[in-house]
Amino acid sequence: MSDLEQRLQALGRELAFPPEPDLAARTQRVARPLPWRWVVLAAAAVALAAAFAVPSARTSILRFFHIRGATIERVEILPPAQERSSADGLGRRVSLTEAQRRLGFRLLLPPLAVEPPVHLLEGALATVILRVGTTPVLLSEYHAQRYALLKKVVGNRAVVEPIRVDGEPGLWVEGPPHTLTYFSEDGSFRERTVKITGNVLLWTHGGVTLRLEGALPRAEALRLARRLR
Amino acid sequence: MVDRPLDEAELVERARRGDLEAWETLVRTYQGIAFRTAYLLAGNGADAEEAAQDGFVKAQRALRSFRRGAPLRPWLLRIVANEARNRRRSAGRRERLTLRAVDELRPGDAVPSPEAALLLREEHERLLAALERLPDDHRDAIACRFLLELSEEETAEALGIRRGTVKSRLARALARLRESLEGEA
Numbered sequence A: 001m002s003d004l005e006q007r008l009q010a011l012g013r014e015l016a017f018p019p020e021p022d023l024a025a026r027t028q029r030v031a032r033p034l035p036w037r038w039v040v041l042a043a044a045a046v047a048l049a050a051a052f053a054v055p056s057a058r059t060s061i062l063r064f065f066h067i068r069g070a071t072i073e074r075v076e077i078l079p080p081a082q083e084r085s086s087a088d089g090l091g092r093r094v095s096l097t098e099a100q101r102r103l104g105f106r107l108l109l110p111p112l113a114v115e116p117p118v119h120l121l122e123g124a125l126a127t128v129i130l131r132v133g134t135t136p137v138l139l140s141e142y143h144a145q146r147y148a149l150l151k152k153v154v155g156n157r158a159v160v161e162p163i164r165v166d167g168e169p170g171l172w173v174e175g176p177p178h179t180l181t182y183f184s185e186d187g188s189f190r191e192r193t194v195k196i197t198g199n200v201l202l203w204t205h206g207g208v209t210l211r212l213e214g215a216l217p218r219a220e221a222l223r224l225a226r227r228l229r
Numbered sequence B: 001m002v003d004r005p006l007d008e009a010e011l012v013e014r015a016r017r018g019d020l021e022a023w024e025t026l027v028r029t030y031q032g033i034a035f036r037t038a039y040l041l042a043g044n045g046a047d048a049e050e051a052a053q054d055g056f057v058k059a060q061r062a063l064r065s066f067r068r069g070a071p072l073r074p075w076l077l078r079i080v081a082n083e084a085r086n087r088r089r090s091a092g093r094r095e096r097l098t099l100r101a102v103d104e105l106r107p108g109d110a111v112p113s114p115e116a117a118l119l120l121r122e123e124h125e126r127l128l129a130a131l132e133r134l135p136d137d138h139r140d141a142i143a144c145r146f147l148l149e150l151s152e153e154e155t156a157e158a159l160g161i162r163r164g165t166v167k168s169r170l171a172r173a174l175a176r177l178r179e180s181l182e183g184e185a
Helices: A003-014 A023-031 A038-049 A094-103 A218-227 B009-016 B021-040 B043-061 B072-091 B114-132 B136-146 B152-159 B163-184
Strands: A061-067 A071-075 A092-095 A118-121 A125-132 A135-143 A146-154 A159-165 A169-172 A176-184 A191-196 A199-205 A210-212
Touching: A003 A094, A003 B043, A003 B136, A023 A071, A061 A169, A071 A094, A071 A159, A071 A169, A094 A118, A094 A135, A094 A169, A118 A218, A118 B043, A125 A218, A146 B043, A159 A199, A159 A218, A159 B152, A169 A218, A199 A218, A199 B163, A210 A218, B021 B043, B021 B072, B021 B136, B021 B152, B072 B152, B114 B163, B136 B152, B136 B163
Parallel strands: A071 A146
Antiparallel strands: A061 A071, A092 A118, A118 A125, A125 A135, A135 A210, A146 A176, A159 A169, A169 A199, A176 A191, A199 A210
C-alpha cells in the first residue's frame, strides 16, 4: 500500500460522522405486523405528535405504518418522483385469465359486465382500471410475499388512518401528494417511485395485499372495496 | 470481513424464515458500516439515514433471493449504497466532510504530542480539501476503498461497477489526488 493510500486510511479514521442511527430497532418496528390495537394507538400518537409538532432540522422518518406487503412512512420531505398517468407504468396488458395464471391467485374484482384487461408488472403486481361513475380508479393486487410497497407521506399534512375492510386490517391515506415505490423481491430491486395525487385504500385479504387509488372519498372507496369478490 | 460474525449464515437462514431477532442482530452488526457508506455517498446525514433505513427494509424483503452461503455485508452495502447514490443524484447537495474533534480519542488511540497532533491535523485537512476537489466518481472510489476501508469487492458492489473498474478508477483518482497535493506544495 502506497504512502498516500495509508494517509487516506488514517484520514478515514479521523472523519466526523453523524451519530449512527439505531436502524435495528426501527427495522423491527417496520417488519413486525402490529396487532390491530397497536395500529390504532400508533395513529393516535401520530395525531398527538402532529398537534405538538415543532419544526426542526430534517428528520428522515417520523412514523411507520405497516400492513402485510405495505409500509407507509411519514417523512418530512418527499423523495423525487415521476408523475404518473393512470395506466402508465403499470405493466403489460394481458387477459384476466393470463394474469391469474401468472400471479397464481384469483383476482378480487367488483361485479363487472365484461372481463377487464389486467396490467401486469413483473408477473407479480396486477392492476385493473375501474370506473366509479366517471372517476377512474386503480385497483392493484399482489401477493405480499412477492412484492412490496413503500409509501411516503409528508409530515403531518396527510391523513393515515387504520381501517378495517371486511374484518381485515387496512390503511386509508388521504391528503397532499405522496409517493409510492414498488419493489420486488427478486433481489434486483427493480423499483420505481411515482407521485400519487389521489386517495389510497390499502388492505389485505388472505395473503394478498390490495390497493385502491383514485379521487374517491373514503366512504366510496370502502364501499367499492367491500364489493370485491 | 472484519466484523462478520461467525454464525452469520445461521442468522441469515433464521431471518429468511421470519425470525425478526435474527434480522435485528444482522442489522445491528452492519448498520455502522452501512450508515457510514451511505453518508459518504449521499453526502449528508439525513439522506444517509433514510438511505440506510430504506436499504435495510428492502434487504429484509429480498432475503429469500439472497444466495445461501454468500457474505451478507457486500450485498447489504450494495443495496444501501444504491439508495444513497440515488439520493445524492436527486438532491445534488453534499455536506463538507469534517474531522472529528481532537478530544474525541477512541479507546486504544495513541496519544501524540501536541505538536505532532497539530501537524497531523493540518495534513488531514489538506488531504480532505484535495479529496473534495476530485470529481464525484473518483472521490467515491477513494471514500469506499480507503476512508471506509472496504475491500475491492465491496467497493465494486457499493459503486455498482466491476472490480476491474474499481482498480483503474482508483489508480486515476490517486494520481489526480497526488497532482493536486503536489500543486499546492
